[in-house]
Amino acid sequence: MNTQALRFVPASEFKERAAAAVADEHLRHSFRGAMDFLIGKRAAQFPDPVALEQQRALAEHIRKYSLARLPDLLEQLERKLTENGIQVHWAADPEQANRIIIDIARRHSTRLMVKGKSMVSEEIELNHAMADAGMEALESDMGEYIVQLDGEKPSHIIMPAIHKTKEQIARLFADKVPGASYTESVDELIGIGRAVLREKFMAAEIGLSGVNFAVAETGTLCLVENEGNGRMCTTVPDVHIAITGIEKVVEKLEHVPPLFALLTRSATGQAITTYFNLISGPRKPGEKDGPREVHLVLVDNGRTQAYADEQLRATLQCIRCGACMNHCPVYTRIGGHAYGTTYPGPIGEIISPHMLGLAATHVLPTASSLCGACGEVCPVRIPIPDLLIRLRGEAQHDERPGHFPMLGQGAAKSRVIDAIWAGWAALYTRPALYRAFGWLATRFRALTPPMQSGWTVSRTPLKPAGQTLHERMAARKRP
């Protein structure tokens, strides 16, 4: 088993990785094919655009309502879960979240933790922290299992191994799974994973899962999945730890169906997943299975920064369906790994700056053509393009009056660019200066430099015309 330390690659080297990914024909083929497939499947689920807009309006309303009451709902959730026998923990940052989980694991003399799919556990780099503490954390979602076996990170939040072909997976299993022979049959490959992981479910002291929705009124944790590994992780081991971002809470159970319906349809184009697992407590006296202890770890990790601003708060409406990345022309061309962050694609571009700071991530909001596809498909109507523009601005400027500075505020500020804009503003607000500049630029056009920084990387150099537009218009008017 590969338990080597895996640190995230710095987001600041995004451009180099993006260039490498764009040059990788095989990778682009994988992503293009998979994204087209998912786009088609999603579209088939929403044949009526009017009905879709009504569903999106309701889902957006539920998420905005929940966020408006977030601190109250978190307290209500904590109260109900505690009544139900679930222990609630709070973590402001990844270090604290890992500490909480490792403490619980140590208390139960854990050797093996089996994990259901959880992006928050990727966000806090739990596997690495567990390895440092001398315990194994094994991914059990088939896609996650495959990427972990190969020492990689997921390249998509819903389909983690989307960048791999079945031939690569066949080779990987034959090399790394004891007793497995080489097969390119997908059924047989899944069978190999199933057999290995069933042994692990039986052996593990702890199961860890994410949470899709947490219901405050009933104290219920909802998990969405197709494979059944999430149910295994939350049922077979003696201890279940759920981990989630603080934004996942909704007030009422009836708020779940509209979000759930849009989540699965937007994510994989399924009307529903195979399993929807609602957990409201540990094993009761008399019950014969289920964990004896259930914990919930609520993680902040920058979410309160997004919450502090009324526009950026919309980032937290996200239900992690991945539709924005499936429809993103940039994501489709560079794949998930190029971003270097837990969450790739448009959602990653707007959430990562809060988690990691703008100093490390200011390039991410620029990885967009602002085509608007992400905002159009978002089931909870997050105005992703607006937020991208806002974050670009925050990276270039000091904080707005009356706003808290963001982590890494103004990290991309450049004296040269500021000077260019100041010069531009001066030219365009002073008519005499503007005409003088126009006269000089046209008369001395031969002196225009042939290399014009970023512009000439892939374009011919700009060169002023021989006369300004003003002069040409004036010439036309003369009889």
Added chain:
Amino acid sequence: MSDRDDILQRLRAAPRGKAPLLPDVSAFHAALAAGMPASTPAARRTLFCEKMAFWHGEVVRVTHDSWPEKLRELCLAKGVRSLLCGERHAVALRGAGIEGLKTYDRPLEEWKAELFQNIEAGLTSTRGGIAETGTLIIWPDASEPRLLSLVPPIHFALLDARQIYDNLFTAMSEQGWSAGMPTNALLVSGPSKTADIQVTLAYGAHGPKELIVLLLVDEEELA
């Protein structure tokens, strides 16, 4: 300051803005229903069967009296040599003479390996079905534990045809879920599956490879 207080304080310090009104989910569903033909038990059943078939779930019609016998035949046809059930149906199934019948009557710890390695099929009751998505509602309890519907490679589920609801929202409101949830409640739509390898669908990822719904209907309907 504890992380809890710190987080809550930061959330409370944020500008409030205009608070949205409570979303009216039932009005949304009422409006949706108004635009569709009136829901009938027969239409719900047909839709349920259609959707369940889409998820690769098999639906077999049975009656209240005959289902244990039908289950025996199914087990025989599928070569099932060990069927696990809860205490609730143990007597009826023993009466039908099903071979290799076992009851989930001990805590998991006492027979974990046996459950994982030696049981070929499991039978559970259901609390109802959902027509829109072809979904079973299962509330595991002391008699029918959680793993009964997960570990055995074949899952038989007994569903009363009169308990099929239009959608998840109507099921949870009519059954009053929010008044008290069990430790674990499940929605199951077909056998376990994955498309994680090259977007190719494969069944039996971690849970059952087959799901067979025993749909309880009246005598005269079966004839």
